[in-house]
Every structure is written in C-alpha cells, then in structure tokens.
Amino acid sequence: MLPWSVEFAGRLEEHVVSSELLRDNPLNDPHERPVLVYVPPGYDDEPGRRYPSVYVIMGYTGHVGMWGNRMPYRQPFPETADAVFASGEAPPAIVVYVDAWTAYGGSQYLDSPGMGRYHSYLCDEIVPWVDARYRTLDAPEHRAISGKSSGGYGAMITPMLRPDLFGALATHAGDALFEYCYLAEFPKCVRHLRKYDGDIWRWWEDFTSRASFTKEADMDLLNILGMALCYSARDDGTPELPFDPVTGVIRTDVWERWLTFDPVRMAPRHADALRSLRAVWIDGGTRDEWFLDVGAQAFRDALLDVGVSEDVIHFELFDAGHGGIDYRYPLALSWICRAIAP
Template sequence: MALEEVEGPPGPPWDRPLRGRFERLTVESGILADNPLGDPSRRPLYVYVPPEIDSGGTFASIYVIQGFTGQLDMWLNRSAFEPTVVERVDELFSSGSCPPAIVVFVDAWTSYGGSQFINSASTGRYMDYLCDEVVPFIDGRYPTAASREHRGLTGKSSGGYGAMVVPMLRPDVFGALASHAGDALFEACYLPDFPKTARILRDHFEGSWETFFERFRKAETMEFERHGVPLEVYGYAACYSPDEENPGKALLPFETETGRLVEEVWERWLEWDPVRMAPRYGEELTSMRTIYLDAGKSDEWYLDLGARAFARELEKLGIEHTLELFDGGHMGIQYRYPRAIAALARVLDPG
C-alpha cells in the first residue's frame, strides 16, 4: 500500500482541533516606542475566543502574562503527552465547567528577559502598555464587558508577580487576580542568587557586567547556570532599581565583587515586594472580586513561602482569598492555568 496525502489535520497528539478560535495578532505600541533598551514596539498579541462568541452578548476578559524570559510563542510549546496551554484553555471552555471568557495572551518581553509588568526607566512602560493600550484595543475589537468588574489578570512566576502587583496599582483596570508561584517575599526568592551571581561573574566574566552581556549576546546557546542567573538578577534590577541617570542600566542591590548587600538599593527592591505592598494597598485588594494563589510545595525559588506570606497579609486585612499549595516545583505546572482561569471566569462573568 502506497503512502498518500489526506485532507485535514493529523489529530492528537500532534494537533488538537479547537472548538473556539485562536487568533494571532500583531500590534504596534506607541507607549513602547523609543523604550530605553531599543526593544521592538511591534508585538505579537494572542487572543482565544470561546465557542459561544457567535451567540451574541458580552464576555469577561482574562489577561494571561508570562514568566521571566517568556515570549508569546512559548504558549504554543508542547510537553510530551500533554496539551498546549491554548489547547487546555479550549478544553476548559468547551467542557462547560465555567462561563465563557475571552482570554488574551500579552507579550512583555525585554532584551533583559522581562519587564515584571511594571513601568521602569530602564526597560520601558510595560504596565502602561498592558493597561492603557492592550486592554482598550481588546475592548474595541471583541465583545468584552468593558469594565474592571469583568476583567481579570493571571500569570506564573514573574507573570504571577505582575498579576499581584498590577491590580494593586491599577484597580481601575483589573477587578480580579490569580497568581501561580508569583515572585514574592523577596528575601526568600531573590537573595540566594546574589552571591551566586557574584561568583559567576568572577569565575566566567572577569567580574564585569559589560563582559557578561558581551559574551551572552554572542553565545550560541543559553546556559542557565552560567547565563540565566545573572541575566535574571540584572533584569529584575532594571525593573526594581533602574539607574535613573543612565536609562537602560540598573543599580544592583549587592556588590559585584563580594555579593554583600547594598542596603539602600535593596530597600528599593523591597518596596516592590507584593508581601510588603499588600498593607499599603488594602483598599485595592479588598475591591478584587477574587484572589487566587497557588504554588508548588517544592518550588525552587521558595515561592510557596511567598504565596503563603502574601496570603497572610491578606488575612491580616480580612480579605477573602484562595491559597492552594500542591505537590510539585516551579516547572511543569501548566496544568494549573485552567484552574485559575476558571476561578476568574466564574466571578467575572457578566451574565
């Protein structure tokens, strides 16, 4: 029997047909134009539209943001024997287990690896991009219920950080949040990498950030133990402690030669810690229609402790929330996304 071409997709496990629609858009941002790093102002924007879109009415919108070094096309990556995140979202809404919602996947990549979804003199105005450009664009193009009461934000890791912080700072835009292992309790998740970074710079990059970036950009592959740790630390510094006098540069919270803390810079970082921010933004957090938190009990960056510390601050404020600590680490937890999206869809549904 000879091989012959047939019509249609091959089907699972290679291709799972969607009942809803998945749209890949390209947008041009005025806010990101001329950003300090010279990163692209033209960005991809992905939108999942549920099967019910043609039935009329308006829908909640849920915005999904990525972890550090994440770029939008990574949502289409497939792990062995598992659906992609987009396929999981389609399965969720096709099952009828929660109200339909429009799901928007937002790119906030920078050449330092990420933006933490906040405005920075070193990376650009990524919170403004999300809140003041992407959200109005989606509301103008799709049948969304265009108000904070029907709009939520979710993400993992740095995306989980953004999902906690952006609604505190912009409660006019988002009325519910869900965070998977979001960066929090900075002394637990960040401090251990400072002396590690000092050693890496000393042993591989002549103790120089300039040498690090020069060699990193020429490297054929990214080695996390050699490149990833310093890149993350510098990228976070560009967000939390930008060098206002040198746009595009960062002030580090430790001495490069010794790893010793630079207290005044570290204090700037702590001002951005969700655990420490929560008491200052109690009114904004109280206004959230739901707050969903989760993390693996073996998270390599101790973000299970960060989630618990953030939840404790919510408890002190008398704010209702959900906290789920599950068996697992920081990686391979894509299956958790639909749980958070469903939790948001149930409280944001305009129907």
C-alpha cells in the same frame, strides 16, 4: 493524547499591536507586539452578548509564541483553556495573551527607565485595544489577570496598581517575599562573576556572543540583571545591582528599592484596591526552587491582614517544583471565570 494541535471549539486570533508607549524604549525592543485573543464557543452566534476577559502574562524569558510549545503527554495552555469552555466547566470568557518580552528576557510588567513602560502598555494600550475590538464587559469586576512566576508577579501587582481595570487575579508561584526568592541568588552571582572580574556587562557580552544558556552562570546572571533593570534602574536606565559584585556585600539602599516592589510589602499600601477584588487564586509547589510557595503563603496572609475576605481567596500548595505546573492554569481559569461572570 495527540502530539500535535487539536481543533479549537472557540477561536484563537493572532494580532500585532503597534504601541506608542513602547516606541523608542530604552532597549530598542520592538514596539510592535503580538497579541493573541481567544474567543469562546458561541461568540459569533450571539452578536449582542458581552463577555468577561482574562489577561494571561508570561514568566521571565517567556513570549507569546511559546504558548504553542508542546510537551509530551500535555497540551499547551490555549488548548486546555479552550477545553474548559468547550466542556461548560466555566462560563465563557475572552482570553488575551500579552507579550512583554525585552532584550533581557522580560519586564516584570512594570514601568522602568531601564526596560520601558510595560505596565502602562498593558493597562493603557492593550486593555483598551481589546475592549474596542471585542465584545468585552468593560468593568473591573469582569476583568482578571493571570500568570506564573514573573507573570504571577505581574498578576499580583497589576490589580493593586490599577483596581479600575482588574478585579480578580490568579498567581501561580509568583515572585513574592523577595528575601527568599532573590536574596539567596546574590552569592551565586558573585561566584559566577569572578570569571568576569565582577563585571556583569562582560558576562553579557559573552552571553550574547554564543549560544545562550550554555554556561552555568547564564540564567542566574540574566535574572539578576533583568530584575535590576526593573527594580533599581537609575533615571538614565543604568541598572544598579543590590549587592557588590566582588565582595557580595548588600547595597542596602538599592536592596530597599527592590523591597518596595515586593507584593507582600506592597499589600498594606494598596489595601483598598485589594479589598475590592472579587477573586484571588494563589498557589505554588511545595518544592519550588525559589521558595515561592513560602512567598505565596506570605502574600495570602498579607491579603488577610489588610481585610481581604477569606471567601474570595483560593489558596493551595501542591507537590511540585517551579517548573511543569502548567496543568494548574486551567484550574485557576475555570475558578476565576466563575467569579467574574455576569
């Protein structure tokens, strides 16, 4: 396998979108965002043909530029996705790679007074922008969303919130069953914060003054701070931690706010939207460090409980941890594209 890029059978186009919804966001992050759009082989040969679309969103601390990162003996997902279409394994589709980076590493693809309107940005700006410029099939039954980790979370919640746009999803180790994937992180953060007198902003000042991720605390505290900005920011944008940073005692009211965003708990409130889905891919590694395989199973069962047909769900657990599972993405892409093809 070559350690450098290959020639695409289709074409990957780079754009910059100027977002009005992200302009003047709370973190002063850029409102102009990169968007990558892949068109499959043959797109230019049939000018009257329209295509289904798959939106791909990144995990926490991810941005679209990272889709070009290369690991030894593996190809980046845009290349393996291209191979899916070049081989005829799946019917052709347009694939859209969306950026939702923030100063704190991500957005969970939610609208939040602490982060900005990233859910609306995705649904009300990026989707119409793509539909206006590419020959898409503009209907939820022909539009899917896919992601891993926090991207998998976004893939789970977006069709629940916007069934008028998305009719299929693929989630790889997506954040779910919050008491397992987040709660165990709280005491770790309390220990880390002892070095900062319980003040997470003192840690943030330290973090931004040096090379990132050079201390054990960095990823744990960044993740908790980012989630608090997404799930429990006050109206003025200030995040509330779901635990006392000194004693570790759970702040029940704040924790309950987090739980309302748990996809497993969201499912009963969005039963009609879930029952309308044409295809749902759910997977996770059985050694996932955040027990997101358990969350995956709970989400699958929550879908069944609200009446989603087992026939539209692909559920699979496999031997892996949380990282290095990018080889799963083209498998899901192929399966999803067959489901949303006209």
